[in-house]
Amino acid sequence: MNADELSVVIPSLPVGEWVDTAVDWLSSTFREVFRAVSDVVDILINGLIDLLLAVPTDLMIVLLALLGLLLRSWQFAVGAALALALVVAMGMWVPAMQTLAMVVVATVVAVLIAVPIGILAARSRVVSNLVRPVLDFMQTMPAFVYLIPAIFFFGIGYVPGLFATILFALPPGVRLTELGIRQVDAETVEAGQAFGATPRQILRGIQVPLAVPTIMAGINQVIMLALSMAVIAGMVGADGLGKKVVESISTINIGLGAEAGLSVVVLAIYLDRLTASIGGSGAEKSLGAMIRRSKNRSVAQRATTGI
Amino acid sequence: MPAIEANGVFKIFGRRPERGVRALQQGKTRDDLRKQGLTAAVIDASFTVDPGEIFVVMGLSGSGKSTLIRTVNRLLDPTAGSVVIHGTDISSLDAAALRRVRREKISMVFQHFALLPHRTVGENAAYGLKVQGVNRADREARAEEALGMVGLGGWGASMPSELSGGMRQRVGLARALAAGTDIMLMDEAFSALDPLIRREMQDQLIDLQQRLDKTILFITHDLNEAMRLGDHIAMMRDGRIEQIGTAEEILNNPVNNYVAEFVQDVDRTRVLTAANVMEQPVAVLGSGAGPQAAHKLMREHQLPWLLVVNRDRTVHGLVWSSEVATAVREGQDGLPLYRDGLRFTTPDTTLNDLFVDAASSPAPLVVRDDDGHLVGVIPDVTLLTAMANGQPTGNGQTLESSPPGIPDSAMTGTEVPQ
CATH class of the missing domain: 3.40.50.300 (P-loop containing nucleotide triphosphate hydrolases)
Incomplete structure (x- = not known):
């Protein structure tokens, strides 16, 4: 049905055609750029996948569990080891590592973009006002829509999936970075100013460190969104758990779907708990915190006893 | 400037x-x-x-x-x-x-301390120096010195979260002091x-x-x-x-x-000092005088007591009118001096520190400067009036309207038979 028939005042606008033309123009004009980006990212992600799979599976599980012990607690480490063993047992280890690699690369890139933008937005009202509607757009646009131009730009494979993933996962990183920096106690920032610190010293010495828990919550959100999007990326040919899910849908294979889905859940919970610990909550029992505490104590003892 | x-x-x-x-x-x-x-x-x-x-x-x-x-x-x-x-x-x-x-x-101390929670007490105290670009060894030494001044020596390696509110503000104070x-x-x-x-x-x-x-x-x-x-x-x-x-x-x-x-x-008693409320005695007696002179002076001015002062304005003692009367009646030569119960204070003592002395002696408090010279007296009545938010109106003029120390007129107003 055409807009002309619905309203006599509002003209019909071929928005879709415009976007279509724009994407066409972009992909033909910057073909070489997109190709280069695509190649580099492809090498990067395949390299990471090869690395993750080059480590013997059993050793990899132990390493991931140890990371959990270092950052969280021994209970978490044991749980993680068992859950990852289940993934191996279901034969989902290779796609799980492919998905993990994609999530890691997407997260790193998203954070590298999001945190600086968030800092700028926190320091400048103008930037903040410009960025906010863009983020709203990025977050509310249905994720599948990103996949279409991504294919045009980068062809089939990991790269379009990654591109869509980054776009989709970026906003909470920006928002929570801005929030975290704005929430730093005004008096503490004043203290920096009152002692003559430069804006850069205040940013690096006071604002960013005090915003770390909030920024980490943002990164945690980025990882979660990246994981959910990485599965969707399976539709455009990215290998991994997503591809298994898509495969199970097209062949109506309930068993495969359940195994792939369960593996996604394991990955999600592992990454969520791990990154939440870096942000501060629930990290008191971690090995890292224990080492830090005992170090502080011995330094304090030395100071008070004068040895 | x-x-x-x-x-x-x-x-x-x-x-x-x-x-x-x-x-x-x-x-x-x-x-x-x-x-x-x-x-x-x-x-x-x-x-x-x-x-x-x-x-x-x-x-x-x-x-x-x-x-x-x-x-x-x-x-x-x-x-x-x-x-x-x-x-x-x-x-x-x-x-x-x-x-x-x-x-x-200019350095600054803040109401809610404004310490950096992710830095140790020592690093917090050294913050101003770090900003100034002082090298690590120097700033640690000066921070430790400042922490010592505020009574937190040896706490440098603790985190602010391990400290009580009062201690945290001491760190804030040390940070300002260390900045120099x-x-x-x-x-x-x-x-x-x-x-x-x-x-x-x-x-x-x-x-x-x-x-x-x-x-x-x-x-x-x-x-x-x-x-x-x-x-x-x-x-x-x-x-x-x-x-x-x-x-x-x-x-x-x-x-x-x-x-x-x-x-x-x-609480006026914590603010006002002896110098603010003390009075000048209407008359004092030279230490060489006898009971007769004292009796005459006290009758003239209707005084229940009289301070006896040496020539260099140090306080010799105090006489009571009843005892002077007895001495005169019995024809004694020496003054019946009251000295043991006499309480002394300095001009800058706050009133709240005077009450115990005032209560423990029937005589007025004697205010002396650092050299022991008489500068004024504080009778109990004066002390009470000052507390009650009024202008003291004792047996003499208040020091509100005259400079501290006994002006010459007070001395000449006494009758000191030589």
């Missing part, structure tokens, strides 16, 4: 605040400005802080005192007026020069502490100030704190400074009803 000089400082928040300054100068009120969407936080504030003094700005919340202190180091830019630090007008400095002033001349500036701004520095700790911190501040000779601009809403700490006190209300003076001046000569009402609940 004054350490801090504020001349007609205005701070108005809102759009185009300069119009607010003009409106206020034309006699508009704060409420008029509010209708235009402007908030006048500080209005025409002028004051001078001399080097080495504690200058207290006292006012209730919303009186603009925290805004005022922030214009002194330009954490807030004054809308109009100037602030001069050691002869430098900081209103016109660019960002780099201003940072230099903040690093070298002459001027310290203290924004309600003790207000967040409980009363006992607050008192302890006040004592410590007075002690540190005397040792290090810092110039301190102290903000508080606690009048007793203001009176205890301040060499000079500025009373603020609704953005304006109502009165500047010493604690005694504000207590005894409030410029308006607001200040008067404000100070009426002050």
